[in-house]
Amino acid sequence: MNPRIDEKAYTKKPFLIERRDFLKYLGGGIVILFAPLGGCHSKIAATSLPLNALPDDFNSFLHISEEGLVTCYTGKIEMGQGPIIALAQMMADELDVAFENVKMVMGDTELCPWDDGTWGSTSIREFGPEMRKAAGKAREILLQMASEKLKVPVSQLQVTNGIVTDMKDNSRSISYATLTKGKKIQKSSIGKPKVKDAKDFKVIGKPHHRVDAIQKVTGAAKYAGDYKFPGMLFARIVRPSSYGAKFISADTSEAEKIEGIRVVRDKDLVALLHENRDKVDEAIVKVKAEFLPVKLDVNDKSVTEHYLRSAKKGNITNTKGDIEEGRKIAAKITESVYYDGYVAHSPMEPHAAVATIEGDKITVWASAQTPFLVRDQVSHELGISPDMVRVIVPFVGGGFGGKGDNPQAIIAARLTKLTGKPIMVTWTREEEFFFDTLRSAALHTVKSGISKEGKITFWDFNAYYCGDRGAETIYDVNHQKTTIYDQEEGDPQVHPFATGPWRAPGNSNNTFAREMQICQMAAAAGMDQIEFRLKNLADERMIKVLKAAAEKFGYTPAKGPSHRGFGIALGTDVDTYVAVIIELRVDAKTGHVQVVRASCAQDMGMCVNPLGTLMQIEGCITMGLGYSLSEELKFEGTNMLTRNWDSYEIPKFSWVPDIDAVILDRMDQPPHGGGEPAVICMGGAIASGIFDATGALLYQMPMTPERVLQAIKKTSAQ
């Protein structure tokens, strides 16, 4: 048995058991309650509803059954990033059971305790260590029981694959299954249960293959849109042609001529329903709807000026020394403005949800990063108790921060309540682009100076509308200031669309601006990019990571532009340190950029699954090619012009470089996460690579062929 999403649990008749009876329902064995979410709140959950108060004492638990099987129940979800593997590894190691005997039950609000959502590498970084403690507690209890049974002290016992053995007499042993048989023990992990030292790890730190691969290569893996129920109807919603437009009227008479079409009207919601998806697709285009659009005088070209006009007082998030002092002692000053457009999450699976109703109880299967938020949103929307809503998140086909708001799930629940029928809402690709909570466009003004010796004398960094993640400089500068301009409460609307977290929110924008400024200053100092960085870094972790990346890449120093097309960027993301060095080629005739190879070094603290980490690094580098080279949403006012992949190019097979990576050995440290860091480096690495190849300076992402050609032209004119 693999630690997989438990299909049986998900298809169990909903609401069979009351919450308070749940522990009873689990049957015998040992249950350890734990609470990994001490004070953890994040932007993604800060939507229209207040967060649940944290539960009294626990929000996760593990269960060791009377058969010795270990199950972890968690509200975290699997969307490709691999906690289903890494968490099971942590559990197996701490309990000394076979990996195959650990099962993860994830993302079901009925079976799993409350959780605030899956993002920001929190599954491993925050949940993981607390889960290990709970496992440590379980191990303590089991060893105590074994000690009593075998009549030897705990210190004389060892555990392998769930069998406790007397070290002095190998013939004397007892299994976890025997120990838990007939027992009903419930404890919490409160206190300081002992967890293993890194030197004793047997499963943590060893590469582990994906456990869901067979389900996924056979088509058996179920995503929200794959569920089907008797009498289920597909819904299409009458949508405005521009963002935020107010509903006036909808004439559905032509659509209703299609046999079997049902129309549901509820306040400003007009939906068409049909048992066949194609029929409802055919009907929706026949609806004549009127909306009052919101006027906003901005488009993808003018957005940065719009930002400067909209920006109120910035928040200084970090300051040291005196910028004017640093300016006085500078031999050379670099002042730049960096631009960045709106970017979509563009997961392969569009938002999907199917809702069913049984009596007063609603069950929603949703493609969502926040199952418990879905539950609360549905309960709020329908005016019913959260206990009457069950949300199940099966496999999710990519999220990247974009599946935290759940409008599709709310509408599915509303429609099922209104009709009494199971309702499937899956967004079309056009809806996915239109209603995505986009990565905000960004603007940076950066002023900095260097001394004759190549030391940075001052650093004045201003970031507009991308937040402060990764904004504070990683370099050792005596006179520095970081100012963040963001929409504050009460400010007029800045973005024409909904914006939200996108893999390492804001950090890609901030890292691009910082690292491109560094690239320019290194050139101004007449120094090699890496030597300039090493001269200006004091943080030992960062220095080690940069050197490791340089070694992996086989980097030799040269003053830029060296015409080798070597690009570098480094940064930190939630305390993971990362550096990426790339080699690229620029076609001077077309402006096309091809990244040939990339080397990444990462200090992420404890690395639970090196294979999973490598896959995340590959994913980050590949995804990063997109926002760096091609991805940019086109819009006019509140009208989104980009509606499908024909006008929004995501990275393809021919774009992908050879990728290698080195993970620094920090197994004695807590895990900091690896799902996001490498993505932040790609903009800066590519921009500095283009400079190194051609001498052209790129200040705007994405670095499209057109913009690259323009920059090359400008350079040769100088």
Added chain:
Amino acid sequence: MQETISFHLNGNETVLKTDPSQTLLWVLRNHLNLTGTKYGCGSGFCGACTVIIDKEAVRSCSIPISDVAGKNVITIEGLAKDGKLHPVQQAFVDHDALQCGYCTPGMIMNAVALLIKNPKPAREQIVKGMEDNFCRCGAHIRIIKAIETAASKIEGGTIL
């Protein structure tokens, strides 16, 4: 308007009484419960809905069910034989050539069709053949390696 349409599906003769204008994608998913074939964009751009029809990779979102009458359709559910994964499926497993897995069925079907045409493709031919199947998680390199491995293991003529 209903029509009777018969075709071979994953080795079985299938007869459907249905509206002939429905797309193959939604007939597979909704009427035949074959949900391995995914909706990605509905316009043939991304390849998530790829199936094989008479040995060619076809985007099932873009053809009406009436077009498959008399033809031989294979979906991701029809690749494994006698409980044994198809070599391309097995290679995807061995190389961890997936993350979220949503593009995977389309990738595998496209790769199988590629190998039918060219059983021993060079790397550039794999890249070219897979170019218009999209993956957002970034499993591309592993997918290429998986196809190379599968190609090296399949003997001529036994791809399907």
